[in-house]
Amino acid sequence: MYNKGTIIPGLILFVLFVTFPVWFNGFTTAGDLPKPELPPGGEKQCVMPAEYMRANHMQLLNEWRDNVLRDGNREILEIDGKKYSKGLQTACMQCHSRKEKFCDSCHTYAAVKPYCWDCHLTPKETASKEAIH
């Protein structure tokens, strides 16, 4: 083979380059699956099974939004004896009280930036200015 000295290192470099995503994930934590924190208060029950929520929480939130704001349907949900008033701040954040460790863990991993938090307050944000009620 002619030019063995150039071709073989070249091939090795090429293979390394092409497989970069695979081995890079092996060396860093970038590929680790996110582990959203379970409710710090130890609640086990959600408004829907975890599997459903994992896949569909955004649709459920949109549905709640339309129920509450547009259709005037603000009924309080009662699920297994626990009451929830439809809302990100009034229901979800009551148990998942650390948005940074719950919501953000997957959203950062999936590189999605939901704009909920432009207006909705996280418990951390509320605590920064003495909460009332």
Place this chain on the structure above:
Amino acid sequence: MDKQRRKFLKIAGASVVAGIGAPAVIRLTSNSALASEHGTAAEHEEAPAAGHGQASGHAEEAPQGVRLGMVIDLRRMNENPELLDGAVAACIAAHNIPEFPAEKIKQEVKWIWKAPFESVFTDHSVHHAAGKIKNFPAVALCNHCDDPPCVRACPTQATFRNKLNGIVAMDFHRCIGCRFCMAACPYGARSFNWQDPRPYVKKYNKDFPTRMRGVVEKCNFCGERLALGLEPACVESCKGTGAMTFGDLNDPNSEVRKVLDKEFTIQRKPTLGTKPSVFYIV
């Protein structure tokens, strides 16, 4: 070949004629169907034509369903100015409303606010008015008009009239900040967020969101509190004084109707025909 072509042209011609004629036929038939099924006035929530035939803007249609409204007794407020300040403060606290310092007053966001009598009731002459009226602090908020011009102006339906209770509500999620509604509202009841309001919110209510830059906001008649069986925050803050009364204007037995039936009340700019649901005793 030739025959087929003739046939094709005939069919094509016939379908063109049918195509032009069909909408008219459908319109005719559907109209008669509408007339027979939905002819009752109750179906037409807005009844836009009703306003044109009326001799004055004061007339009201026959009441339909719940229409929430308010009576504000300015005499009580005048006797005890703290009531007014308390009502404003209660609304600010309940709804995470920013409070801007004097140099940023152009960015002010207000849901319920204090203003001189003559600027709240611009179509009432204060010429030779009683001395007490001259320095009378009046209060203004969204009137939750029965025929709200802001709703007509809003291109996204972010502002809409809730058919269940007559509240002119806003869905901040949908608001694109075009400010058409602000131009349309004759009462200045709407405010625009020129900047992120959060740095100017003094205390957070954890059960209510803030707004973001580029969104319009106004009084929501405390829809979120009504759902919990509470009175509006401003009404609750003057509880027991009779300064503010809230309830269903269409229910002859409601508290608010009892006050309306007893006292002489005025509305803001009634001649515009927006049919405000907020009434004042002066």
